[in-house]
Amino acid sequence: MTSLDAATDPQRAVLLGVGNILLTDEGVGVEAVTRFAATHDLPSGLSVLDGGTSAMEMLDDLEDLDLLVVVDCVRVGKPPASVVVLQDDEVPAFFRTRLSPHQVGLSDVFATMLLTGRAPRRIVIVGVQPVEVSTAMGLTAEIEAVMPQVIDAVRRALAEGGYPTQPRKVVAGAH
Amino acid sequence: MTQRITIDPVTRIEGHLRVDVEVDDGQVSKAWSSGQMYRGVENILIGRDPRDAWAITQRICGVCTTVHAICSVRAVENALDLEIPLNAQYIRNLIILAHAVHDHIVHFYHLSALDWVDVVNALKADPDKASALAESLSTWSGNSRHEFRKVKDRISGFVATGQLGIFTNGYWGHPAMKLPPEVNLIAVAHYLQALEVQRHANKIVSILGSKTPHIQNVAVGGVANPIATDSQAVLTMERLMAVREWIGKLEDFVKNVYLVDVGVIGAFYPEWTTYGRGIVDYLASPDIPLDTKGTRFALPGGYVANGDLGQYTPIGSFADAGFRDGVSEAIKHSWYTYKGGENASLHPYEGETTPHYTDFQDDGKYSWMKSPTYYDKPMQVGPLARVMTMLAAGHEPTTRYATETLNRVSSIAGIEVGLDAMHSTIGRHAARAISCAVQVDELAKQWDLLIANMASGDKSTFNAPTFPRGEQRGFGFHEAPRGILSHWVVIDNGKIKNYQCVVPTTWNAAPRDNKERPGAYEASLVGNPVADPDQPLEVLRTVHSFDPCLACAVHVLDTEHNQVVQVKAA
Numbered sequence: 001m002t003s004l005d006a007a008t009d010p011q012r013a014v015l016l017g018v019g020n021i022l023l024t025d026e027g028v029g030v031e032a033v034t035r036f037a038a039t040h041d042l043p044s045g046l047s048v049l050d051g052g053t054s055a056m057e058m059l060d061d062l063e064d065l066d067l068l069v070v071v072d073c074v075r076v077g078k079p080p081a082s083v084v085v086l087q088d089d090e091v092p093a094f095f096r097t098r099l100s101p102h103q104v105g106l107s108d109v110f111a112t113m114l115l116t117g118r119a120p121r122r123i124v125i126v127g128v129q130p131v132e133v134s135t136a137m138g139l140t141a142e143i144e145a146v147m148p149q150v151i152d153a154v155r156r157a158l159a160e161g162g163y164p165t166q167p168r169k170v171v172a173g174a175h
Numbered sequence: 176m177t178q179r180i181t182i183d184p185v186t187r188i189e190g191h192l193r194v195d196v197e198v199d200d201g202q203v204s205k206a207w208s209s210g211q212m213y214r215g216v217e218n219i220l221i222g223r224d225p226r227d228a229w230a231i232t233q234r235i236c237g238v239c240t241t242v243h244a245i246c247s248v249r250a251v252e253n254a255l256d257l258e259i260p261l262n263a264q265y266i267r268n269l270i271i272l273a274h275a276v277h278d279h280i281v282h283f284y285h286l287s288a289l290d291w292v293d294v295v296n297a298l299k300a301d302p303d304k305a306s307a308l309a310e311s312l313s314t315w316s317g318n319s320r321h322e323f324r325k326v327k328d329r330i331s332g333f334v335a336t337g338q339l340g341i342f343t344n345g346y347w348g349h350p351a352m353k354l355p356p357e358v359n360l361i362a363v364a365h366y367l368q369a370l371e372v373q374r375h376a377n378k379i380v381s382i383l384g385s386k387t388p389h390i391q392n393v394a395v396g397g398v399a400n401p402i403a404t405d406s407q408a409v410l411t412m413e414r415l416m417a418v419r420e421w422i423g424k425l426e427d428f429v430k431n432v433y434l435v436d437v438g439v440i441g442a443f444y445p446e447w448t449t450y451g452r453g454i455v456d457y458l459a460s461p462d463i464p465l466d467t468k469g470t471r472f473a474l475p476g477g478y479v480a481n482g483d484l485g486q487y488t489p490i491g492s493f494a495d496a497g498f499r500d501g502v503s504e505a506i507k508h509s510w511y512t513y514k515g516g517e518n519a520s521l522h523p524y525e526g527e528t529t530p531h532y533t534d535f536q537d538d539g540k541y542s543w544m545k546s547p548t549y550y551d552k553p554m555q556v557g558p559l560a561r562v563m564t565m566l567a568a569g570h571e572p573t574t575r576y577a578t579e580t581l582n583r584v585s586s587i588a589g590i591e592v593g594l595d596a597m598h599s600t601i602g603r604h605a606a607r608a609i610s611c612a613v614q615v616d617e618l619a620k621q622w623d624l625l626i627a628n629m630a631s632g633d634k635s636t637f638n639a640p641t642f643p644r645g646e647q648r649g650f651g652f653h654e655a656p657r658g659i660l661s662h663w664v665v666i667d668n669g670k671i672k673n674y675q676c677v678v679p680t681t682w683n684a685a686p687r688d689n690k691e692r693p694g695a696y697e698a699s700l701v702g703n704p705v706a707d708p709d710q711p712l713e714v715l716r717t718v719h720s721f722d723p724c725l726a727c728a729v730h731v732l733d734t735e736h737n738q739v740v741q742v743k744a745a
Contacts, residue, residue, distance in 0.1 A: 022216055022234050052234060054388035056281050060374050112285070112370060114338055115329075135215040137231075 012045040013067035013163045014120075015154065018106060020053050025130035025143050029071040032126075032150045039151075040165045046158065051106075059109055065120035067161035069154060070106070074127030081142040083149045085157065086125040124157040126150060177204070180708050182715070183211070192684060192723050193535075194696070196714055198705045203714065206693070206700035208684045209535065210544040217528050220674040225251045225666050226395045226640065232662065232676065233389055241274045241380065242655035243662070243676070244393050249469075250662040251395045253493055254649025255642070258467040260635040263397035265625035266410075268463045268473075269418070270383050270390065271653070272618040276425055277376035278656035279558070279611040280433060282722045283604065284369035290716045291440050292362040293352040298331055300360035309361050312439065312583075315431040317368050318361070326364040346712045351704075354443050362440070365432050372428040375421035379618075382414055397637035402629060415626065422618050429608075429615045434576065437608040438583035441601045445588050451600030451717040453699030455482030456552050457560035458682070460498070460661075461490055462654035463617055465624075469493030473617055475568035476561065476654055478549060482598055487567035490652075499650055502661065502677060504545040505689035511545065518689045520548065523663035524648055526675035544681050546688035555695040556658030556682040557721060558607040559597065565613070566594075572616055576609045600699070603720040642669035655679055657722050683721050696721060 017033030020026045030050050037048040045066075051058050062068060076084055113119035128150055131140045139147075158165055176199070183193040195207040216235050220228055229247035233240040245267055252259060302323035309318035346352070354362070377387060383400065384390030392399045400410045441448070461476035470492040477489035478501075490498045505520040506513055512531040513519045521527060535541045546553070554560070565573035577594070584605075585592045596602055645668065652661045658679030665673040685694030693701075696718060703713050 020234060022219060022231070050389065052240065052388055054240065056285060056373065057277075057377055057388040059370070060377060108285070115333055116367065116370065117329075135219060137219060 011066040011162075012047070012064075013069070013158070013161060014061060014065055015046065015048045015069045015071070015158065016051050016058070016062070017049070017071045018051045018053065019073050022135060022137060023133045024136050024138065025128070025140055026073050026133045027137075028073050028128045028130070028139060028143055028150070031139060032071045032128075032147065032154065035147070036151055036154055036165075039168055040155070041168050042165055043163050046163045046165070055106065055109055056112075058106075059112065062109060062120065063113055063116075063118040066122070067158070067163060068120035068123045069126065069157045069161070070123065071126045071128075071150065071154060073130045073133070074125070076127060076129060078129045080129055080131040081146050082129040083146055083153055084127045084129070085153055086127060087123070087157075091123045091125065122161055124161065126153045126157060176200075178708055180705070180711050180714070182711060192718070194700070194714060194718055195535075196700055196703075196705070196711070198708060201704055201706065203700050203703040203705060206697045207537065207541055208544075208686060208694055208696040209542040210681075210684060215528055215530065217526070217674045217676065220671050223671050224669070225254070225642070225664060225671055228662075228664065228671060228674065229393055229395070230389075235676070235678075239655060239657070239660075239678075240389050241270055241384065242653055242660055244390055245271060246651045246653040246655075246660050246662045246676075247664075248393050248395050249493065249651025249653065250649045250664045251640070251651075251666070252649070253651055254647040254664055254666050255395075255640050257396055257638060257640055259397040259638055260633070261467055261628050262402060262625065262633060262636045264464050264467065264469075265621055265628065266383055266398045266400055266636070267393065268621045269618065269625065270380055270392075271462065272614050272621060273376045273379035273383075273425075275614050275656045276429065276611055276618065277373055277380065279607050279614075280369050280373050280376070280429070282656070283433065283437070283607060284366045287604065287719045287722070288362055288366060288440075290346075290712065290719055291352070291444065292354060292366075293347055293349075293359050294330060294363055295334060295347040296352065296354070296356050297359035297363045298327065298334065298356075300327065300356035302327055302360065305357040305360045305364075308357055313431045313435045315427070315435075317364065317432070323360055323364055326367060327360060329367075330363060346710055349710055349712050350706055351712050351716075354440065358439060358443065362436060365436055368432070369428070372424060375424045379418050379421055382418060383410070394637060396640045397635075400636055402634045402636060415622070419619075419622055422615070422622060426615050426619065429611050434580060434608045434612050435583070437605050438580050439587060441584045441592075441605055442587035444601055445590060445592070447601040447716070448592065448596035448599045450703050450713075451603070451699045451720060452598045453697075453701075454553055454555040454695045455598050456480055456549075456554050457482070457563045458549050458554040458556050458659055459561040459564040460652040460654045460659045463621065464493070473620065474561075474565065474613070474654065475570055476564050476659070477568070478554075479560070479563045479567050482563070484563065484567040487564065489564075489568060493651070498652065501550045502547060503551075504547045504677065504681075506545050507689040508540055508686035509542050509545050510540050520551075520689055523650070523661070523675040523677055524665055524673065526663065526673065528675075542684075542686040544685050544694075546685040546694060547677055547682050548688060553685065553688055553692050553694055553698075554682055555699075556679050557603065558610040558656075558658075559603045560658060561610050561654060562597070562606040570613075572613045573609065576612045580605050580609055600703075600717045600720045607722070642666065644668055646672070658682060680721075680723055684723060696723075 017029035019029040131142045178198045193209040196203045197205040229244040232243040232247045306320040381387040385392045457479040459476040461472035463473035465471045480486035503520040510532045647666045661677045663675045683695040
């Protein structure tokens with residue numbers, strides 16, 4: 001009944017935002033992908049997922065991917081509001097060192113996918129160094145200011161992975 | 176000689192928990208449980224529309240999203256004295272039960288099993304013998320020699336590539352690991368199969384909740400699922416038939432694999448029925464309401480005093496005054512202040528969330544958790560409390576599965592294992608599996624009830640709420656996977672004036688209360704053996720048996736530190 005063999009789905013990609021939107025900048029990943037989906041036309045095969053702080057619930061969505069782009073709040077020793085892109089050799093460190101105090105997080109999902117041979121073929125992390133992670137909803141002004149940069153990094157990561165997206169044309173007077 | 180061990184954070188759990196123990200002659204003599212994250216979500220809710228609270232509270236935690244959504248709408252409905260349509264009740268029940276089944280399977284196989292199962296040791300197993308053993312215990316189709324060989328090959332490939340390190344804090348080769356290689360192999364095979372099976376539960380939540388991980392369909396007054404038997408994009412018969420098929424697959428796995436494995440593992444660790452007892456005052460809520468008002472429930476709940484099933488006080492309805500008046504929270508050892516002083520204990524309607532951080536003080540404040548009590552007593556909540564109250568209430572399916580499990584352990588271990596063994600570390604795992612079997616049966620029953628009600632012509636799913644002027648107070652409870660959850664709301668002129676969540680892990684992971692009585696984790700750790708202070712696997716076994724979920728959790732990635740999971744033995 002169980003299949004240990006990698007599935008042969010058509011190629012697909014996921015843009016995943018993770019974090020807690022009740023902790024200001026901690027929610028930057030969720031906020032970024034929500035805005036991205038609202039302002040871009042997505043090619044077929046690409047889906048956008050608001051993962052919040054969940055874990056194994058995401059397994060189905062993240063298996064056998066051609067490309068996974070994760071947007072998350074990261075601490076990489078850069079000044080607050082820095083935007084970083086981690087890929088290739090830097091990705092295992094993202095999962096292996098602390099992802100968060102949330103140990104049952106993305107790292108467990110990733111470990112599970114490695115064990116079953118269903119991990120994404122390519123992973124890119126777009127990380128944002130937070131300014132503040134206090135209990136409140138909404139991003140700080142400093143992070144708001146770099147959101148265009150985050151969106152741009154996401155668009156580039158998707159395009160380089162074979163999933164080009166276009167900003168949606170806003171029809172004048174549509175509002 | 177007294178030795179102090181600090182585990183910070185405890186891994187393979189949700190959220191940030193620190194546990195400190197003092198060890199004397201290889202045994203824990205004193206324990207501290209400390210929630211390391213401030214959870215001030217209640218303050219975010221003040222001034223907002225009560226109809227939005229469920230969507231915000233389900234962001235408190237990544238594992239318990241649906242449970243906060245459900246509990247929040249129940250609290251607001253209670254404040255408005257609002258009944259909800261029967262269909263809405265059934266749809267919520269299906270989501271609750273599918274989520275619980277998912278949560279229990281994942282907790283056991285993917286988070287806790289590594290405390291008991293040595294993955295590396297499974298490489299020494301003979302797949303033929305493993306298959307013969309597994310087939311003698313269960314009719315499950317995934318116990319073939321072919322399957323076990325395939326799994327053994329897969330692990331050996333995985334270990335050979337050095338990737339095992341991604342499983343944080345797996346204590347491979349620890350002297351406290353006692354399973355024979357064949358049983359380890361069976362457990363690893365079922366770990367992989369559980370990954371497949373959990374999808375079915377997740378799909379049920381996703382179809383009925385419109386989305387996962389955060390459901391979209393609940394509303395104060397019912398659910399937002401339009402019902403139609405012939406239209407797309409709504410709850411159609413076709414979708415409901417798919418749900419029924421997934422329920423069938425879950426039933427097969429839970430009864431023929433999960434329940435069996437817990438019995439087998441328990442039989443190989445009989446000494447763990449004597450550790451981890453702790454608090455035996457049990458509190459669980461009734462759940463799975465069968466009427467529009469919440470006065471009849473499929474699964475009973477209440478309070479069992481002193482581990483004695485004869486001392487049972489049921490909770491009768493969503494409006495139960497006994498429950499409402501029994502809960503309060505102290506902060507003497509928590510990083511908060513109350514206007515009424517250090518020794519005050521406040522009812523949630525009067526609850527205050529005012530942070531006051533000090534350092535970790537052994538005899539002073541040391542946790543972000545408050546200390547809840549029920550009629551002035553600390554409680555244990557969770558699957559064991561649920562099973563104890565359902566047994567006390569004479570719930571037939573619970574009695575049947577509990578008896579079956581105890582008989583299985585007795586027969587494999589060759590010793591008589593009675594109900595008293597349940598008040599223990601391994602007993603909590605057994606109770607979770609027993610509860611899961613009861614819940615998967617109930618899932619099928621709720622499906623039947625929904626179909627029958629729809630067939631009778633009832634298509635209603637929502638009663639619109641109205642908010643009168645003035646103040647209303649309401650509470651909602653829900654028997655979540657980790658135990659009783661309650662939300663408490665004070666509404667003033669249609670806006671939230673106060674909101675408090677009393678979550679299961681707060682009951683269990685509480686610090687000492689204002690009368691110096693330890694919380695459930697702290698009490699259960701005393702007397703635990705610790706063979707090797709540098710690898711305190713035994714402490715983790717007892718803590719993990721509660722399935723900690725320290726909701727809230729910061730999710731910040733840190734690449735600056737190589738090792739952030741610290742075990743300090745000083």
